[in-house]
Amino acid sequence: MGQQLQKLRKMNNTEDEGIETSLDMDWVTSLEKKVSDTKFRARNREPTIYRVPYILKMVDLEAFAPLIVSLGPYNLDKGHLKSMNQLKWKYLKFVLEELNPRMVLEDYLIRFKDLETQARVAYSEEVEIAATVFLK
Structure with missing residues (x-):
């Protein structure tokens, strides 16, 4: 050709x-x-989590940024959100000790590990962090 x-x-x-x-x-x-x-990646109607496009951030950077708490890998490195991590640990302790005392942390981690692939596929782009960080 x-x-x-x-x-x-x-x-x-x-x-x-x-x-x-x-x-x-x-x-x-x-x-x-x-x-x-x-x-x-075929999605079978699963919810998908997209990163906010740069052009939308340019309109109003703070409109799409979490202010108090963040879940998931996109904002792990944001310093102002780290103060809420202590509260997340308190809620985890409450779940483990009060809501379902028959299950221990290891039981939850095994279930989370089983769902890791499904959770990663929910993101529109590859989440390139270690499994231990992602599950935490």
């Missing part, structure tokens, strides 16, 4: 006269490769 141009003939639906269009086959091949290399 190389740099050759392939001529495609398309018929105009209304007038039945031919219109010639040239396509650079290297360009077509590069687009086909891009499509082929693109990862696609």
